Amino acid sequence: MKTLDLGLIGNSRTSALVDRKATIVWWCYPYFDSDPICCSLLQSEKQESSFGEIGVMLDDAVETEQHYERNSAILVTRFKDSAGNGIEVLDFAPRFYMHGRMFAPTMLVRIVRRTAGRPRITLRVKPAVNYGGEQAETRCGAHHVSYCGMAQSMRLTTDASVSSITDERPFFLHESVTLLMGPDETVNGSPHEVGRNFYEKTQGYWHVWVRNLAIPFEWQEVVIRAAITLKLNAFDDTGAIVAAVTTSIPEAPNSGRNWDYRYCWLRDAYFVVNALNSLGATGTMEQYLDYILNIIADTRDAPLQPVYGIRREVALDESVAPHLAGYRGMGPVRVGNLAYHQVQNDVFGEAILASTQAFFDTRLERPAGRHMFRDLERLGEQAVKYYNVPDAGLWELRGSTRVHTFSSITCWAACHRLACIARHLGLPEREEVWGAHAEKIHAEICDKAWNPEIGSFVSTFGGDRLDASLLLMAEFQFLEPNDPRFVATVRTIEKHLLRGEFLLRYDEEDDFGRPETAFLVCTLWWILALAKMGEKDRARTLFQNVLSKCNHLGLLAEDVSTDTGELWGNFPQTYSMVGLIQCAARLSIAWDKAY
Secondary structure, three states: OOOOOEEEEEOOOOEEEEEOOOOEEEEEOOOOOOOEEEOHHHOOHHHHOOOOEEEEEEOOEEEEEEEEOOOOOOEEEEEEEOOOOEEEEEEEOOOEEEOOEEEOOOOEEEEEEEEEOOOEEEEEEEOEEOOOOEEOEEEEOOOEEEEEOOOOOEEEEEOOOHHHHHOOOOEEOOOEEEEEEEEOOOOOOOHHHHHHHHHHHHHHHHHHHHHOOOOOOOOHHHHHHHHHHHHHOEOOOOOOEOOOOOEOOOOOOOOOOOOEOOOEEHHHHHHHHHHHHHOOOOHHHHHHHHHHHHHHHHHOOOOOOOEEOOOOOOOOOOEEOOOOOOHHHOOOOEEOOHHHHOOOOOHHHHHHHHHHHHHOOOOOOOOOOHHHHHHHHHHHHHHHHHOOOOEOOOOOOOOOOEOEHHHHHHHHHHHHHHHHHHHHOOOHHHHHHHHHHHHHHHHHHHHHOEEOOOOEEOOEOOOOOOEHHHHHOOOOOOOOOOOHHHHHHHHHHHHHHEEOOEEOOEOOOEOOEOOOOEEHHHHHHHHHHHHHOOOHHHHHHHHHHHHOOOOOOOOOOOEEOOOOOOEEOOOOOHHHHHHHHHHHHHHOOOHHHOO
16 A cells, blocks of 8 residues: 655755655656656556556565665665665765756666675666656667656666666666666766766765754754755745645545645745744745745736746646546546635735845845835735735635635734834835734734634634634734733634644535544644743643654655544645744754753
């Protein structure tokens, strides 16, 4: 049975998922949103046996073990057979500085090494095209195989026998073989030397990147793995940040809640930028600012969408991939996401929140100034216009629109942060304008989103239901964490949304019925709220419980079953990895008190 016991490899340009048996089961090539040439994760067992994956098999394997190399995005899978013969498989995507700029080709490197005895292995390279519709056409050279039929052909350059790969014939591994899989171009140098060089330089890049992170004392490995995962979900070419690298992993078994997450939600991107900024990794913010400012220029006076393509595409029309059965046969497999049509009024605030630090952080190469402030004021004007207008909300309800409290709070945050920026820039008149807007919106939210009968803030103006986004009121500085109204709201959310030790995002009927699994980031938001309220011991216990649901490599999906603890939803989910960073930082012992 397929599981989400998968490892992510990538280089901020291309990425893939590798299972415990070192099979690449998901690889959208060449980019995050491309046709998956490895798609067995979403294939039926019948399809999976013929094409759609890249694997390595050790004859008579009886032991497997998998881990990331320390402080890197290099995945290691080790095998042993019953006679003690062994191999290790190194998987990574090259990423390092060369000639004064980042070298990150749309390439995966696989190095298979003998570790013991006389192992006999089989290499399988069978890409698919047209979302699992057919096997890629092959053309063989002396030391390479080109796979055609996709938008960009993929070439495998190797020092292994080409015929042993095309015929899938087992052979004895003497020392090592290298597979370079990327653009259909000649590789300069022998595969062994190129692979070794790329490996050493990629390892060096990640070690330097991690060494510059400002991490908490406790849960260091958790934070480092989460930070690397977030970095891999940022698209270097434009600065976009994808919500996850997969499409259509169901949020719950047979729920039909199958969505394509290979796009940039402005909301999710803000949380990623905020988390990486907190670790001192501000480069992602600088790239994302280019992305968001160009979108503002593209849209002019058009409404800001909640989600865009990784190259700033506006239309993300949704279709179904008919040749893919879906994760464990639970289709449909969707390509595109109709959420781009939706009105989600929180996006104005999140775009401004993601940009705010750039005005105050003097480390940046290009600190933000008055030109960017004027661009952001256009979003602020939209926030003032739409803060109390019905929308689909952050949970993207497809069948109804209401005035969502979370959307209103982020519109307040937009005005509040603009006032702070104006003060910093020495613009007292603009500070007064935005401060007045923030004060007005704050008062209206406190009046219309507070339900005196329940004794809590509620999800919608004049409503009587709760959702987990209300836990962020203190994070956004809308209320102080000791404000009795915030404390009461947290307690009421616990009463209504808690299932075991996990929170649902909401508990009401939507287009697909009631949610069956817990949205992991909601539980992490709850932990953050408890910590802010001073309940750190309880928060630490709950955090350890969430960590126990990470897969063997420290990665989380979007959702977790409250009954079985199994992960569901697209993977790895940036929201969830952001929450790990935030909670670890909030709950850790301070460095100066650690020893």
